[in-house]
Amino acid sequence: MMRSAQRPPSATVNEIVYNISDLRVEFGGRRVLDIGALSIPRGRIIAVVGPNGAGKTTLLQVLSFLRLPTAGHLEFGGQPVPCTERQRAALRRKVTLVTQSPLLFRRSVGANIAYGLRAHGLPRAGRIDAALSAVGLTGFGPRPAWRLSGGETQRVAIARALAIDPAVYLFDEPTSSVDREHVGSIERVIAQLGAAGKTVVLTTHNLDQAYRLTDSVLSLVGGGLTSFPLINLLRGTAETLAGTNYFCCEGLRIEIANGAAPSAIVVDPEGIVISREPLQSSARNCFAGKIIKVESDRGAIVLTVNCGRALVARITRHSYTELNLNVGTPVYVTFTSTAIHSLDDAAASASA
Amino acid sequence: MMFLSDALVSAGHLLWTLDPRVVAAAAVSLKVALVSTVLAAALGVPVGFAVAARDFRGRRALQVTLNTLTALPTVVVGLLAYALLSRRGLLGVWGLLYTQSAMVFGETILVTPLLAALTMGVISGADPRVEQTALTLGASRLAAAFTVLAEMRWGVLVAVAAGFGRLISELGVALMVGGNIRDATRTMTTAIALETSKGDFAFGFALGLILLTLALGVNLGVAIFAPRR
Numbered sequence: 001m002m003r004s005a006q007r008p009p010s011a012t013v014n015e016i017v018y019n020i021s022d023l024r025v026e027f028g029g030r031r032v033l034d035i036g037a038l039s040i041p042r043g044r045i046i047a048v049v050g051p052n053g054a055g056k057t058t059l060l061q062v063l064s065f066l067r068l069p070t071a072g073h074l075e076f077g078g079q080p081v082p083c084t085e086r087q088r089a090a091l092r093r094k095v096t097l098v099t100q101s102p103l104l105f106r107r108s109v110g111a112n113i114a115y116g117l118r119a120h121g122l123p124r125a126g127r128i129d130a131a132l133s134a135v136g137l138t139g140f141g142p143r144p145a146w147r148l149s150g151g152e153t154q155r156v157a158i159a160r161a162l163a164i165d166p167a168v169y170l171f172d173e174p175t176s177s178v179d180r181e182h183v184g185s186i187e188r189v190i191a192q193l194g195a196a197g198k199t200v201v202l203t204t205h206n207l208d209q210a211y212r213l214t215d216s217v218l219s220l221v222g223g224g225l226t227s228f229p230l231i232n233l234l235r236g237t238a239e240t241l242a243g244t245n246y247f248c249c250e251g252l253r254i255e256i257a258n259g260a261a262p263s264a265i266v267v268d269p270e271g272i273v274i275s276r277e278p279l280q281s282s283a284r285n286c287f288a289g290k291i292i293k294v295e296s297d298r299g300a301i302v303l304t305v306n307c308g309r310a311l312v313a314r315i316t317r318h319s320y321t322e323l324n325l326n327v328g329t330p331v332y333v334t335f336t337s338t339a340i341h342s343l344d345d346a347a348a349s350a351s352a
Numbered sequence: 353m354m355f356l357s358d359a360l361v362s363a364g365h366l367l368w369t370l371d372p373r374v375v376a377a378a379a380v381s382l383k384v385a386l387v388s389t390v391l392a393a394a395l396g397v398p399v400g401f402a403v404a405a406r407d408f409r410g411r412r413a414l415q416v417t418l419n420t421l422t423a424l425p426t427v428v429v430g431l432l433a434y435a436l437l438s439r440r441g442l443l444g445v446w447g448l449l450y451t452q453s454a455m456v457f458g459e460t461i462l463v464t465p466l467l468a469a470l471t472m473g474v475i476s477g478a479d480p481r482v483e484q485t486a487l488t489l490g491a492s493r494l495a496a497a498f499t500v501l502a503e504m505r506w507g508v509l510v511a512v513a514a515g516f517g518r519l520i521s522e523l524g525v526a527l528m529v530g531g532n533i534r535d536a537t538r539t540m541t542t543a544i545a546l547e548t549s550k551g552d553f554a555f556g557f558a559l560g561l562i563l564l565t566l567a568l569g570v571n572l573g574v575a576i577f578a579p580r581r
Contacts, residue, residue, distance in 0.1 A: 097488040
């Protein structure tokens, strides 16, 4: 499931913190999370990316034991997550979640950090100041928490999590409202947590951040993990021509759903149709190109087609032999706008 | 209209000279209202909090009941308290009728549902992130619930102040189970009712001014001490 680690594995890397199988979460009969299998090893930093409404926040709520799955199996530290509230309360102390728009209690910044320390039975001495200085807010302890800006609030929430020093940190969009100059300090904090052997799961819309900061990137689309994490990631700009919405990048003009204005899109490799002739279909995204790579993957064929920009398509072995494809074969790449997933920072902040 | 201005002047004189009848009625009113408010808060706030914060069987019914009880006519509560405390009543053996304890008993019954309903409203309006944040920081469910209450403390305080306001100006219960006995169970409101019926408007106005000042004081206190959003 995971991409291979980019950093040397630590001694504890083989330990599994979370083990999920056939986990489902439903709200009012609507399935918002459906994960077949996922293991999260100890001491790793993992990013979860995906469009809005993909189930990222729900996944973090499940991992922080705030929400029970509707069905399926969830293990923490090799033990099934218990049903009784008392037992789950003990598990919650090993994990902390910093939400996307965190809430600070209506008291001083220092008292906010002291809250977690008290709940964990930890001494205050030095921990409050250390946590605040880690997020660049030295001396903020006595300030009233309700007077802070959005970015400062998010950093205090991260400091509050650092102070209690749990084994697992869950961050929902940790830098979404932090101003540009402080994003670096938050990213450093997260990197240090990884170096200290903590397990970190974070969600982000910032793909650069995801790949730069983490060992593994999971992509969640429509509540499920996709097997191709962000292959066919295209960066560009949206524009409207004659009433139709297009996404322009690297020489390609791709028709996308109306109203969307993403800064990046992902084209699902399974949603791409490969043909020898241009397809007569409602799909307007049809590009001519040449196959530059052919690979076999778990019973399917993965083709890389250069059509100005390399696009990866996943087709069945049957169509591969039927179309008589090989490296160098000229083909047409066709996909509808439903194969496109928008990933954009603007939409993320608008929904916050 | 001359009698009105004369009455106001006389009222000022009564207040200025701290007329013993005025002071006694004000003292009884304050004492009964304060003790009843404390008791009603001790009963009503936890009930309102539990109804708002916890899901249990019959919760909806309890919510509706509490909201209905806030509109209880005071004379009905007075009647109920009288029936319970009179010699033939269930609690008649206590011999409390026409004492300040009887008034506290009745007033507490009157205002407990109000405080429960107001607290329920305040806690229901709390940001759901408060409880979630407390849980993610390692608090137990109970500790998280108390954090919600602590976060909403100003709203609860305003509710309690509203309860006090209702009690200090209450007439029906005070009259029916207190009996309007001078220096013992005569409150400002029962005194106003009595003296007005005797034609002594000055006395009524003097007590009315104290009542208004008290109401103003409570509201000013809440406005000054409660932080601005």
